[in-house]
Amino acid sequence: MTSTNKVALVTAAAGVGIGAAVTARLAMDGYDVVVTDVHERRCREAAEKLSAEHGRDFLAVPLDVADETAVRSAIDAVMEHHGRLDVLVNNAGWSKIEPVAEMSLATWQKCLDVDLTGTFLCTRYALPHMIDAGSGAIVNISSIAAYETSTVHGAAYSAAKAGVLALTRVTAAENGRHGIRANAITPGLIYNDFLRKIYPDEFFTGYAENQSKLGRIGQPEDVAGLVAFLASDQAGYITGETYGVSGGVHPHG
Numbered sequence: 001m002t003s004t005n006k007v008a009l010v011t012a013a014a015g016v017g018i019g020a021a022v023t024a025r026l027a028m029d030g031y032d033v034v035v036t037d038v039h040e041r042r043c044r045e046a047a048e049k050l051s052a053e054h055g056r057d058f059l060a061v062p063l064d065v066a067d068e069t070a071v072r073s074a075i076d077a078v079m080e081h082h083g084r085l086d087v088l089v090n091n092a093g094w095s096k097i098e099p100v101a102e103m104s105l106a107t108w109q110k111c112l113d114v115d116l117t118g119t120f121l122c123t124r125y126a127l128p129h130m131i132d133a134g135s136g137a138i139v140n141i142s143s144i145a146a147y148e149t150s151t152v153h154g155a156a157y158s159a160a161k162a163g164v165l166a167l168t169r170v171t172a173a174e175n176g177r178h179g180i181r182a183n184a185i186t187p188g189l190i191y192n193d194f195l196r197k198i199y200p201d202e203f204f205t206g207y208a209e210n211q212s213k214l215g216r217i218g219q220p221e222d223v224a225g226l227v228a229f230l231a232s233d234q235a236g237y238i239t240g241e242t243y244g245v246s247g248g249v250h251p252h253g
Helices: 018-028 040-054 068-082 105-133 155-178 193-197 220-231
Strands: 007-010 032-037 060-062 087-090 136-141 180-187 242-245
Touching (some): 007 068, 018 032, 018 040, 018 087, 018 220, 032 040, 040 060, 060 068, 087 220, 105 155, 136 155, 155 180, 220 242
Parallel strands (some): 007 032, 032 060, 087 136, 136 180
């Protein structure tokens, strides 16, 4: 059966970060959102919460985006359940900060596997269905780490997120003729409690006062609003672009 609503798949959609905010916003906008996350229980609970709030069923698909077989199976599950895939939001990310001179190959590889290869795999297996439909929107969540000359984010994360921008541009160039758009967002500091496990306390100290031009730290909903716009028909002539959501810390231009 083909869903009458547009269908959006969001990676790393459970929890309290950008993915959860994006799923909430897209569900509010009328999308049938497919909740994917590497944490199976959180994934299921997030979909159940959306179903209770909106009075319709939301599909939960546990997913490790770095696993090609799992990605292919997840996309197949979406098509079997909904019969369509209109929007893909590549949000999954992972980071561990180690200096280049001390970084293990395992850290480097896992970061690229999740942040860059995961984005590629989801895009790779979503595209044929979008091409068949003659339409689609892909929104990739990168980071201001892709631009910054900084030790804050670590080389693996920065390299992966820069790669996401290049992947976005080429995806847009190759698939515009099929009615498919691809754009990227580069958030600055968008707060959630998990970041405390990655960054030291001093990273957060004074950020709102000394770095953000708006005097506050970003919230997941700040990114979700832009995702919703880029996914919508209102952005129908926008592709291959990158938009910053950093409170002016690193404007893109």
